[in-house]
Structures are given as C-alpha cells and as structure tokens.
Amino acid sequence: MSKALPLEPAPDLRGRLALVTGANSGIGSGVARRFAQAGAEVVLAVRNAAKGREAAQRFGDPPPGGGPVRVEQVDLASLASVRDLCARLNAEGRPLHYLVNNAGILAPPQRSLSPDGFELQLATNHLGHFALTGLLLPLLRQAGGRVVSVASLTARTARLSPGDLRGGRYRPYAAHGTSKLAQLVFALELDRRGRLHGWGISSNAAHPGGVVTNLQVTGPTLGGHRAGPVARLSTRIYRLPGLGNDVARASLLPFFAATAGRAEGGAYYGPAGFAELAGPPGRAKVPARARDTRTAAGLWTASEALTGVAFPDSED
Template sequence: MSGWTAESIPGQHGRIAVVTGANSGVGLVTATELARHGAHVVLAVRNLRAGEEAARRIGGDVEVRELDLASLASVRAFAQGLTADHPAIDLLVNNAGVVLLGERRTTADGFELQIGTNLLGHFALTGLLLGTLRPGARVVNLSSITHKTAHLDFDDLMSERDFRASPAYGRSKLATTVFGLELHRRLEAAGSPVISVLAHPGLTRTNLTPRAWEHLGRPGRVLSWIGLLATQPVEQGARPQLCAATDPGVQGGQFFGPARLWETRGRVTHARLSPEATDPAVGQRLWAASEELTGVRYL
C-alpha cells in the first residue's frame, strides 16, 4: 500500500455509494473523494441542514438523506426509502460514530449511546441493505486503535453497572470491529460476492479534536492544543477508509490503517487487530446479541 493516496482511487462512475456521517470529518472527505471520482454518493446524516451544506461543498453527484443511527425507527425508514429509490448499491461505508465526553446517555431504544450508534445502528442498517448490494459490493466499517485495548463484557454490554466514557467508546469500536470481521466470515461461508473490510484513521484532526478535553477546564485546553499537534490532517486520516472502499486489490476481512507511530499517522498499511477482535467465538456471541437487540436478522 506504499504511496497510496486519494489519487490512487480508480474511477467510480456508475457506482452508488452510501456514507454514514458524511457531513464532517473523515466521512466528509470520504464522500468528497468518492464523488470526485465519479460515484453517486448518498450522504446519510443525522442533521439535514449540515448534510445540505456538505453537499454544496462536495458538489458532484450527491444526495442527502436523513439517518439517525441512534434510532432503529430512523434506520428502518432510511433503508426503506433508499432501497425504493436505489435497488442496487455498490458501497456501504459505516463511517458515522459518536464519542461521549461526560455522563452516560442512551439512544431512542434505550441502548448506551456509543455502542447503540457505533455498532447497533450500523448492524441494523447493514442487514436491511444487504439484499441491495450488488456482486462485488463492499461494506466498510470504521474501527479505531482504541479497539486494541478494549474488552467486551457480555454481561454489561450497555455499561449500566460501570460507565466510563472513554473505555465505553473503546468497547463500542471493538464491537464494530468484531462485527465487520464476523460479517466477513458469514459472507464468505455463504459464498456471497459481497465483501466486508475495515479501516481506522489513527489519530486524526476532526471537528471533535478541540472539544475532546473541554470538560477539564484549563488543563483540558492545554491537552486540546497537544491533541491538535499530535493528530494528522483529516484528509490523511481518511485514506485507510478510502483504500478499503475502492482499491481493486482489497480482500474481505482485511484491515487498513496508518503505518507510523503505533498506527497513529502516516501512509496506508495493513493494520493489526487485537486477539479478541479476531476470535470467532466472540464474533458469534456479539452477532447473536446484536440480532436480539435490533430485531434484524441476516445470513
């Protein structure tokens, strides 16, 4: 993957791509580059006004649709409307995510907000759209380096007994990673022509970076400045996801991230997964829990 940049993206003309959380950060860059290379891009966003502004910035062949991943009713409504207008899709990029900085919050369905949005919303969305994915289509899930130190407690998936925002985020990203790998196993076992791949952006400068330590007051402002210096530009952080979404040589189950400084920044490379993320028993258990919680069953 040495030297891979957005200019390495092959032509996307005639392809339909859906990008969740496409109005800012890595999602905005991903949607922009896909559109720039000819794809019709669906910006799946919670805030329609922000989505419309993003569409104006992107230009090209894009459309904006409302999707709140923290509401299963919204996920179902989005999937129903999308499949009615686009019965065949080439790319689903499960990019959107939420980071909590303070107290525990829940989704419309009562799930802890981070795992409910980052995992369960995307699990439901992918299942509802799976039948529309063309042969050769890809599902890309956005992981995080925080998944490497996280652990899933199946007796407390919603962090009701012990909630701390940062560890809960890491668990949500581990769950997202486990989901992407288990989806790969199931697609492969079913002989499906669709593939599931993963990426992570390392430490990337997004709209969340200046606010990440706000709640700490003056020390937080110092940490925010350090964070701005330590992170890479969002255009660089989006490269692993764009590579996973478009590079012709990508295979199911692969994981891409930055190459330098413990995968925090730099060129695109094949990233490392934690042992828990790759454990098939964990994948099967999380899949069963996700089906039960969302009511969406597939494969």
C-alpha cells in the same frame, strides 16, 4: 510501524453508488468527497440534513458523467430512524456498491441512552450500523458491494462482553473503546459470514489513526460541559508532526479500504507510520480480542437480538 501499501491511481467510480454515514463533517465528509470526485453517486446519510446539504455544496462539481450527491436523514442511535432510511433505499432498489459505516460519537461525559434504551456510543457506533448493514444487504448483494467499518485505535485496549452489551458502570472512553471494538469485530465477522453463506459481498475495516475532528469536542462536551483533559491532550498530540493525520489524509484510509483493488475482505487498515498514528495506508494490527471467534459469534447473536435485524444464513 507497518509497511505502507502502494497507492493506486484514482479510481473511476462513475455509475456506482456509495453511502457514507456521518458524512456532513470530519472523516465522513472527506470520504464522501473522495467518492464524489471519483464520479460515484453519493448518499450522505446524516443526522442533520441541513448540515449535510452544506457539506455537499463544498464538494465542488463532479467529473463529467459523475453522479449526483444527495442527502438522506438518519439517526444511527435510533433503530426506527435506521429502518426508515433503509425502507426508502430498498424501495428505490438501486444496487449499493459501497457502504462506509463511519458515523460515531465519542465519550459523552455522562451515561446517555438511545431512544431504544442502549448506551449511546454502543447504539450509534455499533448497533445502528449493524442494523443498517443488515437491512441494506439485499442492495449490497446486487452490486457485489464492499462494506467498510471505521474503527479506532481505542479498540486495542477495549473489552467486549457480548452477553452484557448494556454495560454496568459507565466510563466514557472505555465505553467508546468497547463500541469501536464491537464495530471492528462486526466488520471481520461480516466478511467471514458473507463468504460462508455466499452473500457475494466483502467487508473490511479501517481506522484513521490520530486525527482531530469535531468528534473530539461534540462528544466530550455533550450537554454543554467543557472538554476533559483526555480530549484536550489528544487534540494537542495529534497536531504534532508524525503523530496525527489531518482530515484529508485520514479520509484516505476508509476510501482505500472501500475502493482499492489490493484492499481485501477481512482485513484491517490503518496509517503506516509510527504507532499507526499517521501516514499512508498500511495493514493495521488486529487486537487479539477482535480475532476471537467465540466473541464474534456472541456479539453477532446479541446484536441481532437487540436490533431485531437478522442476517440470512444461506445464499437465499
């Protein structure tokens, strides 16, 4: 159990721009709603634009002077789709203050490939967000922006081999853990490189603890299969008092990491309760594999090669 961090008054984010991936449901929707209620202009980056518009309608009216909520279509599993979104946003030239890399897929029962030929969870959870962040870096630098990557408790026991990201034998939950560990390693390495090269941004990560969203169903039932025993068991456990957060409380974790004055670059945040399953924001335990600098460097090099997106190595 970690020590809960003092919560701060709701921030005034009027005049600021936030982009949240996977914002049509679950934690992403909760984070986007918090941004909207704080007055920020919010981009809901979603695969299904109609569901994104439905989510936006549920947010209610922004505070006086608050920005609009808009929907942008993107499939994080497709690098072409990510490039299209980033081209549109870069053409607008609006400084981006907050980027929340939240969209994800959980444990499809059979190995599936992205349009670019990568394992679907790695493509969606990590590679798509790596490319998105790199392509939006000019807008983030204009704003001195903050990037938050939403990781998972599954990263604790995961293994990561940067030289073999395409993977071998497919195990649904092991592959999910690998993708989330990659996301966490990326978040920490992005902050380190940002400080090293003077990009003027910060990056951290957060995980929501134990929370039940449609992610537990849409991934394990991909292709029409019934959810397996792991998904059913975790769904029941996370609904027990003290062993899981509801979506509203879980969405506070990434929002805190993005907006709180005490939230630091290079840090990892999670629930402060038992086993980091529930509770208010606290410092999360960083797995040893996520602290390994050689793993981080290898993942960065491999991700640049696989996505074709290169980050600058200087202030220029």
